Structure formats: C-alpha cells, structure tokens
Amino acid sequence: MSGSIAGAQKIAARKAGVAFEVYTDALKRGHKWCWRCRTFHDEHVFGRDRTRYDGRGSSCLQARRTAKVSGVSLLAKALGVGRGIRP
C-alpha cells in the first residue's frame, strides 16, 4: 500500500506548495503539513482522523480550535450579536 501513500503525499505536497522531497523529509522527521497555518508542525499537535490516509487531521488542533471560534463569531455577526463592537 506504500504506492498509494506516496501518491497521496505527492498530492499533499503539491497542495502545500512545497517540493515532494521537502514534504517527505519533514514527514520522516515526524513533522506534518498544516494547511491552515501553511507550515509544518510536530505530528503530535494534530488530532486523530481515521478517515485520512495517515490517521491524522489535516490541520493542527490549535488552528482547528481557532477556526471553530471564528466560525462562531461569524455566526454571531450574521445574527447581529455584538453589532457596534467594530466600526
């Protein structure tokens, strides 16, 4: 199954905008690309995601949390909550 993993890594590297060699080298060192932060992080800061080929989420937990918070504030804006805080 290593062929399909390499294929997925090639696609991931292309999406990240980094060379495949750079990408796989980072993976070897236990790093993983975070598409939200647009950088590599230690693998352990990513949450588990069984649906992914490597069993890890595509972005770090911190970025996910931030996205969730901003998503809530966007919803709050849509509902008119907090109107007047920003000019």
Ligand SMILES: [Zn+2]
């Ligand atoms: Zn991140």
